[in-house]
Every structure is written in C-alpha cells, then in structure tokens.
Amino acid sequence: MSLLKLFSKRGKERPPQESKDVNDAEELDIYSGMRVEVTTDAGQMLFVAKLLGLHGKKAELHQYSESESVKDVETIHARIRGYSDYERKAVYMEGMITPGSRHIWQVEELTVIRIGNDRAFFRLETNLDATATMFSGLAMGEKPCKLLNISVGGACVSSGYRYHEEDKFLLKVRLLEDRPESVMFTQVIRVVEKDEGSFEYGCRFLELTEADQDQITQNIFAAQCKKRGRS
Numbered sequence: 001m002s003l004l005k006l007f008s009k010r011g012k013e014r015p016p017q018e019s020k021d022v023n024d025a026e027e028l029d030i031y032s033g034m035r036v037e038v039t040t041d042a043g044q045m046l047f048v049a050k051l052l053g054l055h056g057k058k059a060e061l062h063q064y065s066e067s068e069s070v071k072d073v074e075t076i077h078a079r080i081r082g083y084s085d086y087e088r089k090a091v092y093m094e095g096m097i098t099p100g101s102r103h104i105w106q107v108e109e110l111t112v113i114r115i116g117n118d119r120a121f122f123r124l125e126t127n128l129d130a131t132a133t134m135f136s137g138l139a140m141g142e143k144p145c146k147l148l149n150i151s152v153g154g155a156c157v158s159s160g161y162r163y164h165e166e167d168k169f170l171l172k173v174r175l176l177e178d179r180p181e182s183v184m185f186t187q188v189i190r191v192v193e194k195d196e197g198s199f200e201y202g203c204r205f206l207e208l209t210e211a212d213q214d215q216i217t218q219n220i221f222a223a224q225c226k227k228r229g230r231s
Helices: 003-007 210-230
Strands: 034-040 045-055 058-063 076-084 089-099 104-116 124-134 141-150 154-159 168-173 182-193 199-205
Touching (some): 124 210, 141 168, 154 182, 182 210
Antiparallel strands (some): 034 076, 076 089
C-alpha cells in the first residue's frame, strides 16, 4: 500500500449488499463479503470466511485458509458471527454447514439470532512489540509501542509517548514470526492515561483495501489457532 494511497482522503463506502432480509421479517445488515467467524455449538473455532451468495436461508461460506479443525467434518450445526464494517455491529447467526470444493461451504437454515453493538470482531489479545510512525507533530518519527490486541477494524496499543485523539500514524507489527510484517494506517479514537506516564490508545484502521482486510483477517486467524494450540 503506497503512502499516497494511505494519506488520500476518501469517504467510507458502504459494502455492496446482496440481501438484508434473511428471515423475510427484519432489516438486517448482512451483505455479500461480510467476514464471519464460524464455531461449533461448544465454541470451538472452525474457520473464518466470507459470507456470500445470500438467498433466503441459504448462503455460501468461502473459507479464508486451511484449518485442522475442519478436516473430516461433514454436515454440522454451526454458529456464525459476522461483523458489519459499515454499521460497526455484530450479527449472530446459526445454520447447518456442509463442506464443498475449493474451501466453499454450503449453508442452509441460516437464522439470525441477534444483532449486537460489539465494538470489535476477531479481536486477538496480544503483547507484541510494534512501532508507531508519525509524520508530523512532537511525536514525529518511528516510536516503539506494544500491540495489546487487534481486530480487522482496529487495535489497542500501549506507549510511553503522548498522542491525541484523531492523531494518525503507521502501525507496524509482525503477528507471526513466519508472516510478513503488517502495516496499517491508524487513527487514535480513544486515549487512556495509565500509571507511570504510559498510555493506552484505542485505534481504528483507515483506508484498508479489501486485500489488506483479507490479509489481516488471515493473520489474526492463524495467530488465534497457534495461540489456542499452545493453551
């Protein structure tokens, strides 16, 4: 992603919507391309995917990457948690899923359980070394920080340097040792002053392309699986 693209001003576009009426009764913010987290009824993570091909109570789940959890899985009842990038709301669904070819799962009996005001999606708790680079102001330059958690839409970082709401910086972090470094153009939306002159910053990502969001999602999912494998 070039710096010119990062710093260009562009209004947020609403994602293309295939259908908003899964149950023919409610206005639901479900759209083609929505990222979803798929788990068993017991809460075991299966995979992350894009929800596509919405038609009545049927849809498709296009799985992002390989997952050991879904090998030899046949038709099962699953919980599907989606997050609207536009409305900043989580949508909780359930349905019967069946594996198909090329990591595409068929969904039937898709039902929306509830819609929540969850502030984040795919939020991974971390404690990783990172850097924040400002291009103007007193904190100009690359400064060390800690990535405390991350989702596809934003992150929380800890730093000994003072930033302010609406400040923008490049956040760089390597979520996994064997993955490329992730670079996100970030805006501070919340400042919490901690003890001993440290600060925690709630941030949102700006100007992410579809490919950027896909890559972050895949890295978060891979890190989640690795973390759970150690627990």
